[in-house]
Amino acid sequence: MPFPKRIGLLLAATLVASCLAFLIVTLDSGKMNVEAQAEPQRERQVENKIPKHVPITIKLKREKEKAFKDLKNEKWLQDFELEVTNTSNKSIYFLELFVVLPEILAEDGHSVAIPLRYGRVDFVDFDTMAMPSDQPIPPGETLTFTIPEGNQRGWSWHKTKENRSDPTKVEIVFVQLSHGDGSGFNGTSATPYTHKEKRLDVVRKQ
Known part of the structure; x- marks a missing residue:
């Protein structure tokens, strides 16, 4: 495989992995926010x-x-x-x-x-x-x-x-x-x- 093509595929794979990681973090953060809203600090x-x-x-x-x-x-x-x-x-x-x-x-x-x-x-x-x-x-x-x-x-x-x-x-x-x-x-x-x-x-x- 030509070197430039390998570099291109590597960059594409890195970009996809980064997007997935960002999506997971975002979903996790959203889940944490929902849990925080569901369990507010209660006081009289x-x-x-x-x-x-x-x-x-x-x-x-x-x-x-x-x-x-x-x-x-x-x-x-x-x-x-x-x-x-x-x-x-x-x-x-x-x-x-x-x-x-x-x-x-x-x-x-x-x-x-x-x-x-x-x-x-x-x-x-x-x-x-x-x-x-x-x-x-x-x-x-x-x-x-x-x-x-x-x-x-x-x-x-x-x-x-x-x-x-x-x-x-x-x-x-x-x-x-x-x-x-x-x-x-x-x-x-x-x-x-x-x-x-x-x-x-x-x-x-x-």
């Missing part, structure tokens, strides 16, 4: 459902966030620490949020929820006014909520009794906020309310 999801007009911001404490979101962590409730910052220009005397577990249903069909509450319970009455003994959250200050031990034990008991898995989703839901002067926000939609006297003035003027 936290959804902030507090309406934007409520004058607070929330975030999980950085040092505890990873442990709380770890689905293999059986003490996830113990590692829950929620930092709440007052972003208004008035003190907050009462605040209530719910930690809702949407995947866990009670006997009545509603999602199980764990209450987080700060301040005197009397403030659930809109017209309750602040007293000198009340300790508010001043503007710009931050409060850290944790899950009460009683609720932690309650979930452990419920989990064992009902043979349940720990939830993969958590929702932070707004309930009520009072500024201690008869004004605040109420309900999951955070409807604003004012002091009774101001409400009466509005009615009289209508």
